[in-house]
Amino acid sequence: MKTEIINVGSEILLGDILNTNARYLSSVLNKLGCSIYYHTSVGDNQKRLKKLINLALERSELIVLTGGLGPTLDDITREITSEALEIPLEHNPKIAEEINCYFKERGITMPKNNLRQAKVPRDARILHNSNGTAPGLLIETKNNIIVLLPGPPNELKAVVEESLLPLDLFKPMDSIVSTTIKTYGIGESQLVEKIEDLIQTQSNPTIAPLAKEDGVHIRLTYKGNQQYASHYFSKYKKRIDERLGNYIWGYDNQQLNQLIIDRCAQKKLNLSTVESCTSGAVSSLLTDVSGSSKVFWGGNIVYTDNCKKEFLSLNSDIPNGGVDKDITEQLAGQLYIKSGCDICLAVTGALGPSTPHNNVSVGDVFISTILKGNLKTSKFKFRGSRETIKSRVVYAALFKVLKEINTL
């Protein structure tokens, strides 16, 4: 089904917010076999929105609009959609009652503006919104399906997952299915060289590399009858594994933090961290995994020299501003003594722009792991902005932990 997504909201065009909705919707709709040809963002402008909707009605079958369903006057999506489709807006008492209840549950009187949200195109199907006051709406015409969804991401997801998907409306002939192979430790250009012949000759599935925070991903995309996809995917995954096997760490939705927590849980290992420059970014990422408290014990943020001295019970000065192999190993060792964990991770480094000592350059990093008493330390050199280096250090640390876990 030829599909396009239209995000309504001047805040997108002014660069105030990231368009996460387009990404989420693409992900969901692709799995249903929709072929998404365009994402467009347009402002809260009646004339341009109407022009765009008319263009979409011509070139696409399914049109999904997000945003502009709020209660204020610059929320124009319901109104302009009804104009473009030449369907009148009508007050819907059921929606009005639900909005009233929403405020009641929170102990607030419904602001009068919110009544505008109960004025919807006649005969539109209501898609209940459990996270907000604006219901989604679905309108079917002779040639098109038009879906209106709220802008705030948590509301959009609630409407899509609880009210839209269960309608089971999209019956694809052809699906577009993707699978992803995740690698780490090899740059994009060099990875491409190793599988270049596959990339060039493959038209279905297509093979595309994508550089990410957690390494280089290879996405295989198949368009056709879904039952054949896995056959093709296995074939190419095998070939890619023959060339890049050493670098592959995961597939599809596998996330590095989840993988680490799951493998530790399987092998009955627990884990603690002591971070200097990353200052909690590693521990925070590990505990984004629900249930991580069965694995992750806790840790320390030894951001300054004084804090390192307190942690290590040292009186003497910390050499090299703490970005030091010996200090990093001492931190890991002290963590091991305090926590008794099977895996202890210590991270020090200079994120920039300044460094804590003349001997230290921006991007110098030490990462130590102690696995059941066995200490290993690596030195790294990263380039880029403070933000980029921090991200690279976090992932280097996590991959070092994963590597250790995989030795057991």
Add this chain to the structure above:
Amino acid sequence: MKTEIINVGSEILLGDILNTNARYLSSVLNKLGCSIYYHTSVGDNQKRLKKLINLALERSELIVLTGGLGPTLDDITREITSEALEIPLEHNPKIAEEINCYFKERGITMPKNNLRQAKVPRDARILHNSNGTAPGLLIETKNNIIVLLPGPPNELKAVVEESLLPLDLFKPMDSIVSTTIKTYGIGESQLVEKIEDLIQTQSNPTIAPLAKEDGVHIRLTYKGNQQYASHYFSKYKKRIDERLGNYIWGYDNQQLNQLIIDRCAQKKLNLSTVESCTSGAVSSLLTDVSGSSKVFWGGNIVYTDNCKKEFLSLNSDIPNGGVDKDITEQLAGQLYIKSGCDICLAVTGALGPSTPHNNVSVGDVFISTILKGNLKTSKFKFRGSRETIKSRVVYAALFKVLKEINTL
């Protein structure tokens, strides 16, 4: 100047990546007075890209394309742009040499594919890329300016900041200027009610509320001669302050973490944290601020009961799985003893989906601060997914710290 941004790349339409480039470019171009009317994302498809470029050439003056400048066969932007403009592609030896040097500096032989990146529309201006091999390109025709930029965000920013902006090409008659007022502690609907008359009657500047992680922002947008903007902004800021002053914490690019670090530095305060559920998210955010080591001492991640016991030197069980007023206060107190910091922050809570104890509900949170020995504790109740609650807890904690700093 009527402007649109076109992002080329199937990975966007498949929902693989977030379109951060559109946001960044909007932010930059708006300040230069460009009126951005559309963001469109389109796949690596020759026919659809050409159609879109032709539409853009008609409806916009400045067209900025990102992506599709890589070395592989699915990188089609140079080729399709040259077709749409009817300008031939030519091999540019200067670019070829720069690409060769890029690989040489990294000790790698240039993959042959990268030579494709030296084939550019005749007479295109080269915009050097210090972070990658694909130069940006600028083409001026009778009616349009077309800018081609690389897709990877760090390369795009390098080309824009080092090569495009210095050309100083965009001489606006009218500017679009925005200013933002940042509030915390009041919901969006209630905020709108307090300034409803201003929102409804104001057409220039427009006044728009935006719900964010760090509270509700109010964006004022002025279109016209830039020298008058600040006059209007002061006027409306004053009015809004009269109605919402208690909730306003910042303006424009002010970030909460930067504000906290700056104010601590000014008042010569240092700061430490002990986090349970947030597990380093607070300390990581604080230290995203360059120079924060002058203020932030370090801290602890007491994620599990065992870790809390170790930190507090307790033998007895931790009540209520640690989500407990008394325990939170003890954590803050122990941190104060260890760190001696002027401000000590302790955070415990249940992010969900499960809770550590029957007495504890999802979203129950305690936050304690000790300011120069003076202890205060607040209890909170948050709703939403694990991710949403974690974010809300992080900001509630930071705002509590800011509130304490502001008492001095």
